Amino acid sequence: MAKKGKGSKKKAGRKVRVDLRKNRAKAVRDKNVWTRGFRDGDIKHQDTKNVEQVRAKGDLSRKRTIITQDDGVEDGHLREGVVVAMRGRVAEVDDGEKRWVCTVRRLLRTRLMKERHPVTVGDDVRFLPVEVSGEESRGISGAQDLPEGVIEVVGDRRTMLVRRYDRRTHVLAANVDVAVIVMAADQPTLRRHLIDRYLVSVHQGKMRPVVCINKSDFDRDGFAASVLDCYAGLGYRCFLTCATTRTGLDALQEELSGRTSVLVGPSGVGKSSLLNALDAGLSLQVGTLTDLQRGRHTTTTTRLLRWAFGGYVVDTPGMRQFELADVKPEELEAYFVEFVDLISECRFADCSHTHEEGCAVKTAVEEGTIAAERYDSYCRMYEECSAEPRY
Ligand SMILES: Nc1nc2c(ncn2[C@@H]2O[C@H](COP(=O)(O)OP(=O)(O)OP(=O)(O)O)[C@@H](O)[C@H]2O)c(=O)[nH]1
Ligand SMILES: [Mg+2]
Ligand SMILES: [Zn+2]
Numbered sequence: 001m002a003k004k005g006k007g008s009k010k011k012a013g014r015k016v017r018v019d020l021r022k023n024r025a026k027a028v029r030d031k032n033v034w035t036r037g038f039r040d041g042d043i044k045h046q047d048t049k050n051v052e053q054v055r056a057k058g059d060l061s062r063k064r065t066i067i068t069q070d071d072g073v074e075d076g077h078l079r080e081g082v083v084v085a086m087r088g089r090v091a092e093v094d095d096g097e098k099r100w101v102c103t104v105r106r107l108l109r110t111r112l113m114k115e116r117h118p119v120t121v122g123d124d125v126r127f128l129p130v131e132v133s134g135e136e137s138r139g140i141s142g143a144q145d146l147p148e149g150v151i152e153v154v155g156d157r158r159t160m161l162v163r164r165y166d167r168r169t170h171v172l173a174a175n176v177d178v179a180v181i182v183m184a185a186d187q188p189t190l191r192r193h194l195i196d197r198y199l200v201s202v203h204q205g206k207m208r209p210v211v212c213i214n215k216s217d218f219d220r221d222g223f224a225a226s227v228l229d230c231y232a233g234l235g236y237r238c239f240l241t242c243a244t245t246r247t248g249l250d251a252l253q254e255e256l257s258g259r260t261s262v263l264v265g266p267s268g269v270g271k272s273s274l275l276n277a278l279d280a281g282l283s284l285q286v287g288t289l290t291d292l293q294r295g296r297h298t299t300t301t302t303r304l305l306r307w308a309f310g311g312y313v314v315d316t317p318g319m320r321q322f323e324l325a326d327v328k329p330e331e332l333e334a335y336f337v338e339f340v341d342l343i344s345e346c347r348f349a350d351c352s353h354t355h356e357e358g359c360a361v362k363t364a365v366e367e368g369t370i371a372a373e374r375y376d377s378y379c380r381m382y383e384e385c386s387a388e389p390r391y
Contacts, residue, residue, distance in 0.1 A: 008114065008301040030269075036344060078126040078152060083119060091119055091151060093127060098235040102127050102149040112154065120313055121302045122174040122260075124155030150373060159206045159263060166324035167212035173262045173314045179207040182257070182274065184215040185224035185240075187292065191266075192227055196377035197322050198264060200238075203335040204327055209236055211308055214270040230371055234337050243273035253278050260312040267318025268292035272299050276316055279308050284315060293336055295320075329385040333361075338370050 081095035082356060089109075093100045104112070104119050108202045112118050119125065127149040160181060161172040164218055179202040183190050202209040211231045219240070228238040237255060241248035256278070263271040268291070272284040287298035308314050333339050333353060337364045340359050343351070347358025356362075364370040 029381045036166035050367065074206040074354065076192065077128055077132045078177065079129065080124070080126055080148070082304065083121050083123045083125060084121070085301050087301065089254045091123075091125070092146075093125060093149065093151070099144075100127065100129075100147050100150045101144070101146045109151065109292045115159075117154075117160075117169075117171060117209060117227065119154055120153060120160070120171040121179055121304050122176055124175065125151045126153040126155075127151045131248070161201060161205045161264065162205065162325045163201060163319070164323040169325040172264070172316055173304075175205060176260045176262045176312075176314055178204075178210055178254050178259050178261035180210045180212050180261055181250075182212045182214055182269050182271050183321060184266075184269040185213055185217075185219035185223075186215060187218060187289075188268050189226055190227065190324055192373050192378065193377050194266065194322060195227075197324065199365075199382065200327060200332065200335040200381060201322065201324060204324075204331075210239070210261075211236050212239040212241055212274075214243055214274060216240045216247055217245060225284045229347070230374075241274065243270045248276055248388050249274075256311060257307065257309050258311045260314075260386050262316060264316050265318060266320055267295070267297045269313060269318065271318065275305070277312060281308050324385060327385050329382050332385060334381055336374065338364075338374065339378070352382060354382055 060354050068340050079095050080117065081098075081100065083091045084094045084099070085092040088272040089103065091102045092104050092105070103123070104273055109118070130148040130150060130173055154358045157174045159176060160174045161168050161176070163172060163356065179198070181195055181198040181202065183195060190213065199211075211228065213219070216224065219225060225240060228240055232238040239248050239252045241252055242248075252274070263275065268287055271288075273286045275282050276284050285298055285322070287296065290296075290300055298319050299315055302314060302316045304312060304314050327335075330350075333343055339353065342360040342364055343353075345360035346356065348355065348356055351361075353359050353361040361370065361375070365372060
């Protein structure tokens with residue numbers, strides 16, 4: 001492939017398989033790295049809940065292949081940080097001392113794109129300050145005037161939240177432990193199917209799901225409470241909250257404190273409002289009713305933030321649609337916790353639970369032990385995942 005201008009001095013990267021933690025020299029890093037707890041994971045809270053016992057057949061591939069540079073760059077120059085925001089292809093990286101704006105080394109970017117794992121918020125990265133990277137400053141910082149770097153290595157991911165968007169896999173966040181699925185009791189309308197969709201994705205990405213229905217002040221007929229009862233019955237941690245009256249916030253704070261979580265859900269359900277109500281120091285922008293009516297999103301950039309009470313949280317822009325990415329139809333049953341114990345009782349070993357005779361899941365639906373709405377969600381997603389072109 002022809003390279004523009006710059007000459008042939010720089011050698012191409014070399015692909016190697018390494019244990020990132022053991023083999024690489026320690027990067028420069030400050031003792032008070034604010035993201036350190038984030039990097040070290042949720043060690044304190046590895047409590048197991050029954051909802052985590054789901055068989056994850058469709059494990060997302062986690063490659064440790066990285067690109068090393070043979071152009072004389074010493075490991076000692078590499079700094080370590082966490083991606084706290086993405087602006088297009090530019091990553092904002094926090095190394096504990098300061099923020100950097102980083103591009104991704106071209107070879108690494110190509111490789112990550114091929115694996116459909118582009119750099120995302122929450123990624124552990126190693127980067128070179130632009131002065132030692134051999135690349136020229138690109139003036140990517142803009143008005144903020146932050147130092148520039150080039151990401152050379154992206155660490156292995158413990159978890160990741162993905163969706164399909166614009167025929168691509170969009171990795172919303174990496175290395176978070178808990179995903180809070182936020183809906184509103186009303187405004188926007190509570191959609192159960194969307195909860196199920198997020199749940200599948202959260203299980204797929206190996207996070208622990210939590211279901212939160214906000215705007216409880218709009219739950220006049222108790223519908224939202226009854227929906228939550230269904231999910232609580234399945235073993236999920238559930239919260240009915242009101243960001244304006246602070247109802248249910250103490251319990252939610254207890255759930256999130258000391259952990260790394262991500263809030264996901266449609267636009268206007270009150271994700272940023274909840275974060276502000278839990279920690280006023282975050283001062284996030286929240287939308288107005290007009291924004292909601294016009295379908296305008298308030299949060300536009302996914303951001304990793306630190307709670308004043310300990311732990312981290314990722315605020316995401318609302319998504320009207322949530323298309324699953326890379327879920328095979330036969331994988332779905334493992335993400336429906338109430339199906340798992342029944343599957344072995346189906347007459348056919350490869351039962352899809354959609355049309356077969358002697359299906360234990362269908363029998364349970366008829367008997368009312370599996371909620372009809374949940375089964376309906378399963379069938380819709382099964383069909384959709386079957387139709388999805390493999391790419
Ligand atoms: N009545 C009521 N309104 C709320 C509650 N929580 C948030 N709101 C309002 O809902 C609107 C949307 O809130 P946001 O926090 O911006 O919603 P968001 O989910 O972050 O939206 P995006 O950033 O677009 O994804 C704002 O006008 C809030 O004041 C609540 O518990 N009850
Ligand atoms: Mg928001
Ligand atoms: Zn079956």
